[in-house]
Amino acid sequence: MHSRSSLALSLAVMVVSGAGTIAALDWPLKAKLFPMVIGIPLFCLAAAEVAWILLSKAPEEKAAEGEVPPLVARRRSLLGVGWILGLLASVVLLGFPIAVPLFVFLYLKLQGREGWIFSAVFTAAVWGAFYGLFDWLLHLPFPTGWLVAWLGFS
Amino acid sequence: MNWKPGLLVLALLPLSAWAQPQPYAGKTVTIIVGYKPGGGYDAMARLLARHLPKHIPGKPTVIVQNMPGGNSIIAANYLYSSAKPDGLTLGTFNRNLPIAQLTAVQGVKFDMRKFAWIGSAANETTVLTIRSDLPYKNFDELRKAKQPVVIGSTGPGANTYDFPLLLKDLLGVNLKIVSGYSSSADIMLAVERKEVDGRAGSISSLRPFVERKLVRPVVRARSHDVDPAIKDLPVDESIAPNPRAKAIMALRSAPELIARPYVMPPNTPPELLKVMREAFVAAIKDPAALAEATKAKLDLEYTPGEEAMKVLDEVLNQPKDIVAEFSKYVKFGE
Amino acid sequence: MLEALLQGLLAVLQVKAFSFMLLGILVGFWVGLLPGLGGATTLALMLPFIYNMQPVEAFAFLLGMHSVVATTGDITSVLFGVPGEATTAAIILDGYSMTKKGQAGRALGAALTSSLIGALIGAAALALAVPIVRPLVLTFGSPELFMLAVVGLAFIASLSAQGVRGMVRGFIAGGTGLYLAMVGQDPQAGVARFTFDTLYLAQGIDLVPVLVGLFAIPEIIELVVRGSSIAGTTKPGRIEGALEGVKDVFRNGWLTIRCSLIGTFVGIMPGMGGAVAQWMAYGHATQSARTPEEREGFGNGDVRGVLGPGAACNSKEGGALIPTIAFGVPGSTSMAILLGGFFLLGLVPGPEMLTTHLSVTFSMVWTIVLANVITVALCFLLLNRLARLTTLPGHLLIPVILVLVFIGSYTTNSSYADLVVTLISGAVGYLMVRAGYPRAPLVLGLVLGKIAENYLYISVARYDAAWLLRPFVLVLLAVALGVVLYPFFQLWRARNRARA
Numbered sequence: 007m008h009s010r011s012s013l014a015l016s017l018a019v020m021v022v023s024g025a026g027t028i029a030a031l032d033w034p035l036k037a038k039l040f041p042m043v044i045g046i047p048l049f050c051l052a053a054a055e056v057a058w059i060l061l062s063k064a065p066e067e068k069a070a071e072g073e074v075p076p077l078v079a080r081r082r083s084l085l086g087v088g089w090i091l092g093l094l095a096s097v098v099l100l101g102f103p104i105a106v107p108l109f110v111f112l113y114l115k116l117q118g119r120e121g122w123i124f125s126a127v128f129t130a131a132v133w134g135a136f137y138g139l140f141d142w143l144l145h146l147p148f149p150t151g152w153l154v155a156w157l158g159f160s
Numbered sequence: 161m162n163w164k165p166g167l168l169v170l171a172l173l174p175l176s177a178w179a180q181p182q183p184y185a186g187k188t189v190t191i192i193v194g195y196k197p198g199g200g201y202d203a204m205a206r207l208l209a210r211h212l213p214k215h216i217p218g219k220p221t222v223i224v225q226n227m228p229g230g231n232s233i234i235a236a237n238y239l240y241s242s243a244k245p246d247g248l249t250l251g252t253f254n255r256n257l258p259i260a261q262l263t264a265v266q267g268v269k270f271d272m273r274k275f276a277w278i279g280s281a282a283n284e285t286t287v288l289t290i291r292s293d294l295p296y297k298n299f300d301e302l303r304k305a306k307q308p309v310v311i312g313s314t315g316p317g318a319n320t321y322d323f324p325l326l327l328k329d330l331l332g333v334n335l336k337i338v339s340g341y342s343s344s345a346d347i348m349l350a351v352e353r354k355e356v357d358g359r360a361g362s363i364s365s366l367r368p369f370v371e372r373k374l375v376r377p378v379v380r381a382r383s384h385d386v387d388p389a390i391k392d393l394p395v396d397e398s399i400a401p402n403p404r405a406k407a408i409m410a411l412r413s414a415p416e417l418i419a420r421p422y423v424m425p426p427n428t429p430p431e432l433l434k435v436m437r438e439a440f441v442a443a444i445k446d447p448a449a450l451a452e453a454t455k456a457k458l459d460l461e462y463t464p465g466e467e468a469m470k471v472l473d474e475v476l477n478q479p480k481d482i483v484a485e486f487s488k489y490v491k492f493g494e
Numbered sequence: 495m496l497e498a499l500l501q502g503l504l505a506v507l508q509v510k511a512f513s514f515m516l517l518g519i520l521v522g523f524w525v526g527l528l529p530g531l532g533g534a535t536t537l538a539l540m541l542p543f544i545y546n547m548q549p550v551e552a553f554a555f556l557l558g559m560h561s562v563v564a565t566t567g568d569i570t571s572v573l574f575g576v577p578g579e580a581t582t583a584a585i586i587l588d589g590y591s592m593t594k595k596g597q598a599g600r601a602l603g604a605a606l607t608s609s610l611i612g613a614l615i616g617a618a619a620l621a622l623a624v625p626i627v628r629p630l631v632l633t634f635g636s637p638e639l640f641m642l643a644v645v646g647l648a649f650i651a652s653l654s655a656q657g658v659r660g661m662v663r664g665f666i667a668g669g670t671g672l673y674l675a676m677v678g679q680d681p682q683a684g685v686a687r688f689t690f691d692t693l694y695l696a697q698g699i700d701l702v703p704v705l706v707g708l709f710a711i712p713e714i715i716e717l718v719v720r721g722s723s724i725a726g727t728t729k730p731g732r733i734e735g736a737l738e739g740v741k742d743v744f745r746n747g748w749l750t751i752r753c754s755l756i757g758t759f760v761g762i763m764p765g766m767g768g769a770v771a772q773w774m775a776y777g778h779a780t781q782s783a784r785t786p787e788e789r790e791g792f793g794n795g796d797v798r799g800v801l802g803p804g805a806a807c808n809s810k811e812g813g814a815l816i817p818t819i820a821f822g823v824p825g826s827t828s829m830a831i832l833l834g835g836f837f838l839l840g841l842v843p844g845p846e847m848l849t850t851h852l853s854v855t856f857s858m859v860w861t862i863v864l865a866n867v868i869t870v871a872l873c874f875l876l877l878n879r880l881a882r883l884t885t886l887p888g889h890l891l892i893p894v895i896l897v898l899v900f901i902g903s904y905t906t907n908s909s910y911a912d913l914v915v916t917l918i919s920g921a922v923g924y925l926m927v928r929a930g931y932p933r934a935p936l937v938l939g940l941v942l943g944k945i946a947e948n949y950l951y952i953s954v955a956r957y958d959a960a961w962l963l964r965p966f967v968l969v970l971l972a973v974a975l976g977v978v979l980y981p982f983f984q985l986w987r988a989r990n991r992a993r994a
Binding site: 079 | 528659682688890896931
């Protein structure tokens with residue numbers, strides 16, 4: 007159990023429940039009853055957890071990550087987060103129909119280190135399935151990305 | 161293969177040069193619905209999506225796109241600012257959005273009057289019904305009730321809440337409004353359970369229960385095309401004790417004439433708007449569509465765009481003090 | 495009634511109806527499997543196709559599709575740690591852990607078998623309840639529903655780790671979920687609570703983007719970190735067979751049956767929503783741990799954590815049909831759409847469905863039974879192949895899973911804001927996993943928060959304080975107390991045994 011993560015979470019909960027309770031004070035009774043009945047104990051519990059962590063200073067458990075040493079684990083975690091954020095950015099900027107094949111291809115090539123042909127074929131298969139199912143069959147709408155719209159395509 | 165049709169086409173080909181251009185041929189029209197799939201607005205849109213194509217020259221495909229959020233304010237904003245006025249996008253949203261605009265609800269970024277109005281695919285009438293086994297047989301008796309009559313509702317902004325609220329606060333009817341039910345179907349279950357004594361709502365949604373004699377309608381709001389079952393009921397506005405109360409009730413009921421509003425983005429070319437309006441008229445008269453609507457318990461009736469604009473004028477030109485008074489009672493919501 | 499039972503069966507076995515059911519199963523198979531598609535959205539899309547069908551055929555199609563979704567949703571949850579459906583998230587906790595240990599086959603076997611048993615019990619409940627349905631549903635009013643929500647919330651205690659510290663963390667998670675449920679316009683005073691003046695939050699936080707982020711994102715990151723296949727270091731070809739999973743279900747037969755009953759019961763209660771049953775069943779499954787060590791094992795691959803939610807998820811469908819058919823009150827969104835289908839076919843839900851149209855009701859029961867049997871059989875045939883997917887290199891699966899997660903989140907409301915919610919939930923979920931906070935209570939709080947609040951207000955407004963003394967309310971209160979105290983009881987009993 008990593009106490010730093012727990013500290014972060016509990017502090018966040020304190021902030022949220024504290025701010026929420028203050029905001030709720032102005033509301034009519036019926037609107038504020040539940041938020042206060044939940045928010046105040048929540049704040050106290052989170053505060054208790056924070057106090058526990060700060061006061062106990064138990065030795066940080068060296069995570070037994072299995073085969074992956076902690077530094078490598080951290081680097082890869084950040085990489086994973088980066089890819090996820092990258093997908094979000096490309097979805098918003100380029101739109102799903104472009105972002106999806108682009109992401110799949112780049113991930114296979116850069117992270118997976120697969121060959122060109124395999125990556126291309128796999129991407130094509132994924133894109134085909136995506137298009138066939140979501141667009142052609144279900145007519146689910148995916149808006150054009152901001153960048154694409156700005157550049158004048160549609 | 162029969163060659164006669166081909167010959168006919170060849171013969172008529174020169175005529176087609178003078179025929180109307182078909183801007184919709186081969187295109188896809190999208191109807192944007194401000195709600196999730198499964199509700200009344202969505203069902204109506206899908207019904208129209210099935211029957212519109214044959215009445216639009218060029219027979220385009222018509223699909224439905226759901227854009228829920230903010231009680232359909234998000235969809236309305238999108239139709240107002242982001243959708244292209246190329247005739248390929250229509251939208252339908254909460255009928256109370258004119259009121260949201262009037263009361264300056266947070267997030268409203270549209271002006272209802274600037275939309276290219278196709279019209280409304282139905283109009284609604286709100287009624288208050290109470291359980292049949294209660295001793296009050298009509299509105300007068302209800303008004304004399306000594307015990308509060310419990311009315312179930314979903315929450316502020318829905319006609320299940322607003323209509324009885326005005327009856328209670330402006331006409332002094334002895335009602336107790338209990339809100340928080342997840343849907344109107346849950347309220348009907350509560351009626352059967354005798355947990356609540358009645359429910360307000362549109363007559364189209366209450367009709368099955370009235371026919372089953374579970375509940376009895378006692379009072380209604382103003383109506384455009386009065387349903388025979390409720391024609392003789394007293395109208396809330398008519399019993400209003402003063403002009404201000406009357407104005408408030410009228411304001412609440414006004415959007416019901418445009419109960420299923422359909423618009424196109426502002427600045428849509430007039431000829432395209434005309435084509436779409438004509439398609440709507442034809443589709444709504446289409447016997448196949450009417451048959452489907454009856455089965456689905458949807459009321460289908462066209463209100464032209466011009467009438468819709470009149471309603472908007474009535475709503476949006478209310479004097480400030482009426483609006484302020486109105487806001488005390490009615491909050492925008494569902 | 496026996497006549498109607500037989501008539502219902504014969505109606506389903508007719509060629510046309512049967513083939514439509516198979517078609518429904520085929521569609522439902524993919525809807526459940528893909529996290530990008532919700533059962534509700536697709537039901538709505540399918541509605542137009544049933545216009546030209548006879549009632550029995552149309553329901554064979556719709557129900558065939560609907561019954562299957564919960565089963566195949568389990569597959570995605572177990573194999574990839576991504577909730578295939580909002581209703582199949584609980585099974586991830588232990589199911590996916592088993593997959594990571596190379597026991598995918600066993601987990602799937604258990605999930606599928608428990609799903610089948612759950613579905614059968616749910617269908618049986620529907621059939622048997624027919625005579626007493628109306629009085630049954632009518633007895634449960636808002637006070638009882640509130641108490642049931644309280645029972646559900648009481649399971650937060652069971653779902654927390656043991657010891658005081660564990661409880662504190664569990665309740666922080668649960669409280670956070672409840673707090674998130676408060677976002678939106680409240681139905682009492684119409685105040686926009688915690689919406690930060692945005693339109694997106696005006697109607698509250700949707701479950702699917704949060705669920706998908708909370709569970710799928712941490713797993714995806716973990717997969718990137720491990721850099722291997724999902725099954726880890728287990729050599730392909732040594733995946734434990736599904737048969738073991740099937741045996742597990744029968745070894746824990748009573749637990750499976752109890753969880754099915756929980757699912758059915760919660761399904762019958764109108765307004766409880768579809769996502770609750772699985773968590774209550776999971777909580778109950780954890781109560782069957784006999785020692786603290788066993789209890790720690792939950793969340794790390796205890797097969798009981800698979801068969802509990804698996805059974806409840808399917809049994810609730812049979813239960814949910816009861817208020818839908820008898821009262822026209824849908825037990826979940828997909829039921830609401832099914833209801834639309836009812837009207838289209840000219841059937842009015844209500845007393846007639848239990849008298850004049852009884853055979854239609856029974857044909858629905860049979861459809862659920864047959865559809866589930868066929869689906870489970872089909873899945874078993876494909877099982878080993880499906881399990882083998884977990885031995886594929888992670889970097890092939892990650893992009894596909896991530897894309898599906900994004901699409902699934904986005905299509906909830908056609909809004910980019912949902913993607914942001916998913917990512918934030920992902921961050922929270924990741925921290926929770928690292929900090930050892932249980933995620934289940936958060937989901938429970940989020941799902942039950944509004945229900946609890948609304949029904950409490952209705953109860954008080956209608957009955958003042960008298961509702962507290964209603965018999966069922968007292969029974970449920972006792973159950974809730976029992977559920978909260980049970981973990982302490984478990985601990986005390988284990989200590990006593992250790993001493994002896």
